Amino acid sequence: MLEMNQESCCDVIHQEAIDDCTEQDLTESVVEGVSETFKALADPTRIRILYNLSKRELCVCDLAEVLGMTQSAVSHQLRYLKALRLVKNRRDGNTIYYRHDDAHTMGLLQMAIDHSSHVNEEEVDKK
Amino acid sequence: MLEMNQESCCDVIHQEAIDDCTEQDLTESVVEGVSETFKALADPTRIRILYNLSKRELCVCDLAEVLGMTQSAVSHQLRYLKALRLVKNRRDGNTIYYRHDDAHTMGLLQMAIDHSSHVNEEEVDKK
DNA sequence: TGAGTATATGAGTATTTGTTCATATAGGGG
DNA sequence: CCCCTATATGAACAAATACTCATATACTCA
Incomplete structure (x- = not known):
């Protein structure tokens, strides 16, 4: 029995x-995983945290x-990043160090940073 | 005159x-650019749209x-992606084709997809 | 020109998200 | 043991976001 296609918007x-x-479509778990990764990288604060911790x-x-x-x-952001296992920490007395x-x-982040820096330089050059 | 540091939470x-x-910090425009890129890739619908348009x-x-x-x-999502110049379109009669x-x-997306697919396969193998 | 179709868009809404504020937890030193 | 400091966390709130619904736009064909 064919399903009704309630979403259809055109005949052709x-x-x-x-x-x-449909054949090549991504599995839901892959889409969710990819989305989760990019969400983590989509916030300015987390970008700066991860960038600094990369150094x-x-x-x-x-x-x-x-x-x-x-x-x-x-x-709060560190807890978020730790839950995703993007950072880890160690305790030294009262101080907790993250890396x-x-x-x-981090590779994805670095690629995007390099690209964006490059684009920005070019835009400055044009002026 | 030194600025007061209202954010400080510790002495040491x-x-x-x-x-x-501070010296190596990313410029605001780079952080914004990177964030914008990852935001675009952070939504399951947009991931699937871009993936299909990559094919x-x-x-x-x-x-x-x-x-x-x-x-x-x-x-709505296509408009969003087009504003960021991640997709373009052409008209053929009433139909508008996107690519x-x-x-x-797209390279960042593909890398994340490959990685996530790989991780998923490994998890399946373990079971 | 007028009907029909594919796409675009504005307003409204429910959900998610990033921050603040107040407070809790946990280790160090007297 | 008590106080101090570094960090964590819960609740609350404002802003951003992704969708729906109704409708507008732009093109085709007769």
């Missing part, structure tokens, strides 16, 4: 293209100082 | 680390069919 559907797409280990307080943000805001923990995601 | 600041970070040109209606979403929802238009961003 390119059936072959649709069949191809060196830093404690929460240092990060707050560098970013000019409250300790609480930074700590990056996911080479693949 | 690692001044050297902070100086290093072949598709009209709005085909996309709606493949994604199982309304024409309106797809059209991808940013090799760098």
Whole structure:
């Protein structure tokens, strides 16, 4: 029994293209995984945290100082990043030091940063 | 005159680390650009749209069919992607065909997809 | 020109998200 | 043990976001 297609908006559907797409379509878990990764990288604060942690280990307080943000805001973001295993930490007395923990995601970030820096330079050159 | 540091949360600041970070810090425009790119890639619908458009040109209606979403929802996302120049379109009569238009961003997406697919396969293997 | 079709868009809405504020937790030193 | 400091966390709130619904636009064909 054919399902009703309630979403259809036109009669002339390119059936072959649709069949191809359906066949090659991404699994839901892959889409969710990709989305989760990019969501983590989609916020300016998290970008700056990860970028700085890619250079060196830093404690929460240092990060707050560098970013000019409250300790609480930074700590919330670190918890988020840790849940995704993008950062890890170690304790030394009262101080907790964070560092990056996911080479693949850091690679994506670095690529985007390099590209954006490059584009920005070109735009400056034009002026 | 030194600025008051209202954000400070601790006395023992690692001044050297902070100086290093401040020196190497990303410009605001780079952070904004990177964030904009990753935001575009952070949504499951847009991931699937871009992925399908990386394979072949598709009209709005085909996309709606493949994604199982309304024409309106797809059209809104296409407008978003077009504003960022991640896709472009051409008209053929009433039909408007979209295709991808940013090799760098599509490269980031493909890398993340490959990685996620790989991770998923490994997880399946373990079971 | 007028009806029909594919796409675009504005307003409204429910959800998600990033921050603040207040407070809790946990380790260090007297 | 008590106080101090660094970090974590829960609740609340404002802003951003992705969708729906109704309708507008732009093109085709007769």
